[in-house]
Amino acid sequence: MFEGWDAVVLARAQFAFTMSFHIVFPAFSIGLASYLAVLEALWLITKREVYINLFNYWLKIFAVAFGMGVVSGIVMSYQFGTNWSSFADKTGPVIGPMMAYEVLTAFFLEAGFLGVMLFGLSRVGPRLHFLATLMVAIGTLISAFWILSANSWMQTPTGHAVNADGQFVAADWLKVIFNPSFPYRLVHMVLAAYLTTSLVVGAVGAWHLLRDQHLAGARVMFSMAMWMATLVAPIQILAGDQHGLNTLEHQPAKVMAMEGHFQSHKDGAPLILFGWPDQKDAKVKYAIEVPKLSSLILKHSLDAPLAGLDTVPRENWPPVPITFWSFRIMVGLGFLIMGLGLFSLLMRWRGLLYQTPLLHRFAVLMGPAGFIAVLAGWITTETGRQPFTVYGLLRTTDSASPLAAPAVGSSLIAFIIVYFAVFIAGVIYILRLMAQPPHPGEQGPATNIPARAAGITPAAGAAVEGAR
C-alpha cells in the first residue's frame, strides 16, 4: 500500500488532518477559560448563585474539551520531528525556543492549575480557586501568543540569518518574535476564539430557552454570549481587514489567491464574489464580480492598480481554489455572525431577547459557525502561504523527513481511525452535557461518581453558602 505515493503529500495530509482536529479545541478552550474566569469573578463579586451554577456547568465541558486539546497538541509537538525533520533541523534554532517558551510559560501554567480549577474548590477556598481559574485562562492566552508568533515568523520571517549548516538562526529575537504579521494574526485569532466560544455558549443558552424561556441559567448565558457576538463581530471584521492589508504587503501572492486574481489589473481590480478558479487555465470560471471593488478594499481607491498571479512565477503559486473558497466561507460566516449579533441587539432593545424563538433558532444554528470559520481561516492562511513552509525561503518539499511513503501513509491512516473514534466520542459527551439544562446546585466535573454524589453532594452548594 502507498507504493508510488508522494511521501510529502501524505505528510502534508497528515499535518492538515491532525492540525484541523487540534485547532478546534484550543480555539474553544481559549474562549471558554476566559468565560469561566468571568463567571467566577461575577460569582465572587455578586454572590449570585446562577453564576457558580453556570461556572460548574461549563467547567465540566471545559474539562472534556481541554483533555482533547492536550492530547492532540502533544501529537503536534512531535510531528515536526517525525514527518518534517528537515524543517526541524533548519528552523529549530528559531522556532524551537519559541515553542519551548510556550511550554514553559503557558502549558505548565495551564496544567499546573487545571487540577485545582477542576477539583479543588472545596480544598483551597473560593479566592485561591479563582486565582487557579485565572492562571488557566492566562495560560491559554500566553500559549496563543507564542504559537502564533512562531507561525507568523514562518509566514513573514524577519530578524534571522542563515548559518553554515543551512540553519535559520536568530539575529534579533525581538524582530523574530514581533515579526510583521504577528500582531494582526494574534488579535484576529484570539478574537476568533472568543467569538467561537460565545457562539457555542449562545447556542446552548438558546437551545434551553427554546424549551423554557424562564430558565435563569439559560437566560444569563444567552445574554452574555449575545453581547459578545454583538460587540466583537464588527471588531473582528475590522481586524480581519487589517490583517488582509498586512498580508497584501508581505505575502501578496496569498491575497491574489484569496481574491482569485490570476491577471493583473492596471486601473481598478474587480471583486470576484463567486466563481470557480481554474489553476491550470489561470482564470476564474463563471465569475460573478463587482468592478473595481477589490481595489477599493485593498488599496482604498477605485482605480488603484493591483498585480495578479501573472507577476508571480508559476512554481510559487499557492493552490488557488482552496484558498479562494476557504476565504469566502470564513468571510461569509463572519458577516452571518455579525448579523446574529445585530438581530440580538434589536430584540434586546425591544425587551424580547428571551422571547424570540426565531432568534434562538438562529443562534442554535450558528453554534458551530465559529469552528467552521476558524478552520476556514486557517486553511486560507496556511494554503495561501504554500509552496513554502518558511515564506519565500524554505520550500515545503525541502522540509519533509527522509521517510518512505508507506511509513507516512500508515501513520496517516492510524491517526484518521484513532482521531475519529476518540474525538467523535468526546464531541458526543460534550453535546450530552450541553443537552442537560443548567440547574441550581450544579456540580463540577466528575460528580456522577455515584459514591460521591451520595456523600458529598452539597460540596459546591456548601461553598456557595460559605461564600454568602
Add this chain to the structure above:
Amino acid sequence: MIDLTTIWAFIIAFAVFVYVVMDGFDLGLGILFPLFPQKADRDVIMNTVAPVWDGNETWLVLGGGGMMAAFPLAYAVLMPALYTPMIAMLLGLVFRGVAFEFRWRTQKARNKWDLAFAGGSLVATLAQGIALGAILQGIHVEGRHYAGGWWDWLTPFSVLTGIALVIGYALLGATWLVMKTEGELRERAYQLSWILLVAMLCAIGAVSIATPFLAVQYTQRWFAWPNIILTAPVPIAVAAVTALLLRALGSKNDHQPFFLTLGLFALSYAGLGISMYPYIVPQSITIWQAAAPANSQIFMLVGVSILVPLILGYTAWAYWVFRGKVRPGHGYH
C-alpha cells in the same frame, strides 16, 4: 569543562527525567488497571492522578520542544529513526489522556474507556522503552539525515528495554498506590510491588548485561581503567537502594517504597547517561555537533532558569493541595 551545550544537555536530561518520574507512575497505574477489575478500585486509582496527570505529560512536551530548540539536529535525526514507536506512543497517549474525563461521562462505555486507559498506557510505555533501546543500539546517520529504514528500531534489545520500562513503570504505579490508598486496595498494591520489584531487578540486570555487547564504546566506558572507579558506585548504589526498598516493603512503609523506586530509576538513568555521554545520537552525533547556536541556547536559558523553579513550585503546590490518601467515594474532595 562546563559550556552552554553541556548545560543544555543536562537541562534536557532533567526534563526527560522529571517526565519519567511524574508520568512513570501515572502510566504505571494504567498498566496495572486490568489487575484491578472492580469499579470502585478503578475510581480511586483514577482519582489519585486525575488532578495532576496533565502537568505530568507537559514535561514530555518540554523534552521534545526543548530538544528541537537546543539540539535541532538530534531531534531531526531521532524522530524519523524512531518513527513507529513515536507514533505508537502518541496514539497511546491520546487514548489514555481522554479516558480520564471520558470514563466519567458514560455508563455504557466506561469499560471501553478503562480498556483505552490501560491499553494506551501500556502501548505508550512500551514505545518509550523501545525508543530508548533503539537509541542505545545506534542509529544510521548520513550527513544531517537519518538514513536507515522504518523498522530498524525493532531488535531483541529494544524489545527488552521496552519490557523493562513496562515493569519499571508498573512498579512505580504500585508503590504510588501503596502511598495514596488504603485497605484492601493498598494490600494488593503491596503484593504487586514485591513481584514487580523482583521483575524490575531482573530487567535492570538484563539490560545492564546486554548493553556492553551493543558497542565496544559502552564496554570501555564502564569497565576500562580508570573509568571503573567512577562507574562502579552506580551498581553498588543500586544494591544499596534495593536493600532499603526491600526493608521498606517488609515494614509496610507508606512513602518509602515509592521514593526508593524513584531512586532506582534515577540510578538507572544515571547509568544511561554514563553510557551515552557525550553522544546524543550514540556513536554518531555528539551534543556539540547537534547543538543550536549559542544565541538560541542563551535565549532559552534565561527563561528556563527563571521559569523552571517557578513551575516546580506551583506543581509542588498542586500536589500538596491533593495530598494524602484517596478514599473510595470521596474522590479528591
